[in-house]
Amino acid sequence: MSLLDILKFKCPNCKEGAIFESNQQLFALHIPKMHTRCKKCNRKFEIESGFFIGAMYVSYGLTVAEFLAVFILCYFVFQTSLLTAFLFVVGVILLTSTLNFKLARTLWIYMFYSK
């Protein structure tokens, strides 16, 4: 398991099959479609029904981290107004929502991966 496999959204078992149907459009505002099983090794990604509910906590953590990073950058480093910093934060959170969704689910799959 490596960080590169996670960032490429690859299957934790074979490291070749894609978890999502498309790895394009990371910054588009849509919910990416997942494969139910790995196309290469046939491993099921959703271990049990409701498995991905826990990925929401990962997504929440990623979003808060991005929120803090962008806010600190805008407000303290570039010394923008509070409103401008808030608008930047909202913009970045919206733009990275698809990326966060994919990263959260992939991290969740890797966290519970066992051979």
Ligand SMILES: [Zn+2]
């Ligand atoms: Zn696989």
